[in-house]
Amino acid sequence: MNPLKNFTIILLCFFSLYSYAEIEQDSIISISGQILQNKSLEPISNATISIKRTRKGTICDSLGVFHLQIQQSDTLIISALGYQPKQWEVPFIFNPDFPPFFTIKLNDISYLLKEIDIYALGTWDEFKEEFLNAEITEKNPINEDIKKQLKPFNTKKPNIVPAQYRPKREGKMGVVDAIFRPTDFLHNKFSKTEKAKKKISKLIREESKTKKINKKFNADIVSDATGLKGEELIKFMEYCGGKISVSEHSSEYEVMKQILDLYKDYTTKEE
Known part of the structure; x- marks a missing residue:
């Protein structure tokens, strides 16, 4: 077989794989959002968010805010203690460099309490003790697994910076970020809004630190x-x-x- 022909075939395969890798990398989008209770619109803290395609994901902070890298056609699976799990298809994002801030709402899960017999001659203390010892039946067993997953995060300190003042990326971005996440790198480097958020975030943290010292x-x-x-x-x-x-x-x-x-x-x- 002609060696030149072999080399040409190998070269074409290499460029095909390289082009596919570039397309795959370019299709990644960084999104942010907040998980809310459907009726009260209160933030849901420590909700778990996973990508259905890869099963990889993240956990919301104390204000229900999350940041995640996805592809345009991904579907997210959102779960939280006391709420019905939800599959959420990511809407089409017209400008991947400036995606909207998404809000996702979850519905409560209703619990079944064990039946309690109340007698006319019983005392209030007896009723209270039996009520407090009643077992709660969980309709959705998947939440038991979520409890185990969240256990290491229960002691995590809440972020004192309100969601609207948090920069998209804390700290500096290096050469590796510039190569593999050029959009995020340029946004972090040149965005006036991002720079302003970093300054405000720093001031809030310093003010909080000073207040803690003054209390002692x-x-x-x-x-x-x-x-x-x-x-x-x-x-x-x-x-x-x-x-x-x-x-x-x-x-x-x-x-x-x-x-x-x-x-x-x-x-x-x-x-």
């Missing part, structure tokens, strides 16, 4: 610990300023111990 170390706490008032309290607070170490993660015991140790040094120095 303030004039009232120092006054209660030392008995100082007025000018003497102000002088001691100034003395503590460069010596005490308080962060949002410091325990009240650690802060109080530092105050008392510094007060001891302060009174010794004054004498």
